[in-house]
Amino acid sequence: MSPRPGIDRLQLLQTAAELADREGLHAVTLAALAAKLGVRSPSLYNHVDGLAGLHAALMRHGLQTLHDQLLKAVAGRSGEDALRLVCLAYVDFARAHPGLYEAALQPVRPEEQETQRVGNQIVELLLQILAPYQLSEAEALHAVRTLRSLCHGFSSLERAGQFAMDLSVDDSLDFMIRSFVTGLHLQDGRR
Numbered sequence: 001m002s003p004r005p006g007i008d009r010l011q012l013l014q015t016a017a018e019l020a021d022r023e024g025l026h027a028v029t030l031a032a033l034a035a036k037l038g039v040r041s042p043s044l045y046n047h048v049d050g051l052a053g054l055h056a057a058l059m060r061h062g063l064q065t066l067h068d069q070l071l072k073a074v075a076g077r078s079g080e081d082a083l084r085l086v087c088l089a090y091v092d093f094a095r096a097h098p099g100l101y102e103a104a105l106q107p108v109r110p111e112e113q114e115t116q117r118v119g120n121q122i123v124e125l126l127l128q129i130l131a132p133y134q135l136s137e138a139e140a141l142h143a144v145r146t147l148r149s150l151c152h153g154f155s156s157l158e159r160a161g162q163f164a165m166d167l168s169v170d171d172s173l174d175f176m177i178r179s180f181v182t183g184l185h186l187q188d189g190r191r
Helices: 009-023 030-037 041-046 050-074 079-096 098-104 113-133 137-159 169-189
Strands: none
Touching (some): 009 050, 009 098, 030 050, 079 137, 137 169
């Protein structure tokens, strides 16, 4: 079967992402997506392999969109400036696209090689940004995990409304980034 004229895979993914951002990833069903697109649910099988295929495609789309935004944020930048900007871009992505961000965090199955490739691009980008700190390979990977954990934790707590104090959330984000950079300098100084 060929896809219905007027609906392509990108439109399907963008509509699914909008639905996820507005109502949460759990709301992205074939029926809900078909209704948004003005088609019947079976028509979606021309583009995705059922609900699991839709969620897998949305995960890959989320990772690719995140990668593209991180790359754009750090273009022409290096060192601490790039590190700061990549953190801000990560948190901005989670703020602007909460459902797509949630989709991007789903476990990647071994057979999803294209999704793994996109995820690896994010790791490679972060490793490039961390290169000036001259960390060993293992330390650099630990730093990538730490950076992603900090940004994800911050984003998750903010999304859950856990930063209710009368204190600037953006100042807290800046403090977190500066603390991470200071820690990297301490690691570099131990050599």
